[in-house]
Amino acid sequence: MGNAGAATTHDTHSHGVGHYDPAAGKIGMWLFLFTEVLLFGTLFIAFAVYLQKYRFDFREASGHLDKLIGATNTGILLTSSLTMALAIAVLERSRKRLSLMLSAITILCAVAFLVIKSFEWRAKFEHDIYPKSATMLQKPVGEQMFYGLYFTMTGLHALHVIIGAVVIVFAMVLVRTGRTNAERITFLQNTGLYWHLVDLVWIFLFPLFYLIG
Amino acid sequence: MPTQGAQHRDHQIVPYGVYFKVWGALMLLTIVTVSVSYVNMKNVKVFTASLIAAVKGSLVVLYFMHIRFEQRIYAVMILVVLITYAIFIGLTFVDYWYR
Numbered sequence: 001m002g003n004a005g006a007a008t009t010h011d012t013h014s015h016g017v018g019h020y021d022p023a024a025g026k027i028g029m030w031l032f033l034f035t036e037v038l039l040f041g042t043l044f045i046a047f048a049v050y051l052q053k054y055r056f057d058f059r060e061a062s063g064h065l066d067k068l069i070g071a072t073n074t075g076i077l078l079t080s081s082l083t084m085a086l087a088i089a090v091l092e093r094s095r096k097r098l099s100l101m102l103s104a105i106t107i108l109c110a111v112a113f114l115v116i117k118s119f120e121w122r123a124k125f126e127h128d129i130y131p132k133s134a135t136m137l138q139k140p141v142g143e144q145m146f147y148g149l150y151f152t153m154t155g156l157h158a159l160h161v162i163i164g165a166v167v168i169v170f171a172m173v174l175v176r177t178g179r180t181n182a183e184r185i186t187f188l189q190n191t192g193l194y195w196h197l198v199d200l201v202w203i204f205l206f207p208l209f210y211l212i213g
Numbered sequence: 214m215p216t217q218g219a220q221h222r223d224h225q226i227v228p229y230g231v232y233f234k235v236w237g238a239l240m241l242l243t244i245v246t247v248s249v250s251y252v253n254m255k256n257v258k259v260f261t262a263s264l265i266a267a268v269k270g271s272l273v274v275l276y277f278m279h280i281r282f283e284q285r286i287y288a289v290m291i292l293v294v295l296i297t298y299a300i301f302i303g304l305t306f307v308d309y310w311y312r
Contacts, residue, residue: 196277
């Protein structure tokens with residue numbers, strides 16, 4: 001090929017680190033986030049339609065979720081968003097160790113969120129409340145819809161929390177080895193964007209499921 | 214507001230204080246939305262909850278996700294997505310009400 005020589009020159013220059021284009025990386029991440037918004041968005045529309053169809057059943061079912069547990073988890077996720085934003089902010093100032101610590105705290109918050117969420121789900125299972133359970137099938141259709149959406153949406157959200165935490169681990173490895181640093185910070189920034197989206201989804205999930213009873 | 218920032222970077226460096234203030238506002242709004250939910254006000258409950266959530270969401274997008282400090286193109290992109298989503302909601306409800 002004609003450009004083989006040029007490619008070799010490029011490789012020796014970059015030491016295999018590759019081409020770095022922060023603007024493209026950021027736009028690409030946002031485009032991906034938009035698909036995520038529409039993924040959760042369709043579920044929120046389903047929620048809206050059934051909410052106005054089964055208004056009273058939704059209120060009744062919502063009253064059985066624990067507001068304080070939901071609020072605690074909200075506080076945990078908001079705090080994790082703060083530590084994530086700070087992890088990026090301190091790395092911009094080349095404070096690597098502090099950045100790693102803040103990322104680690106973010107992951108701890110993610111784990112705490114998931115532990116609390118799993119206790120919440122388990123309590124519901126113990127009361128025989130899950131899709132298609134015997135108790136569930138006796139409930140009004142609206143309550144069945146509410147819990148169906150509850151498990152689907154909080155489940156999909158929890159999956160995003162898990163993925164987010166794993167991506168933060170990757171980011172920490174890159175920061176630790178110095179491949180992500182103040183000059184090449186896009187990976188950590190995009191990780192942050194993903195994490196804030198997870199927070200953003202929960203900001204809407206929490207009041208709609210827990211606070212309408 | 215932060216205006217200084219390394220010119221060779223494609224983004225602005227935001228002072229730490231901004232993030233702490235936004236976090237404080239978000240925590241406060243969480244307490245507000247939970248407290249308000251104990252007040253008995255049947256029909257505006259969902260509306261109030263959504264409104265506070267929208268304010269919180271905007272704070273996250275503007276400050277944590279940096280849209281406030283980015284080039285305008287990002288805000289335009291987000292606006293396009295929100296309008297698309299609004300049309301999506303509108304069409305769904307029209308279909309649902311008049312089928």
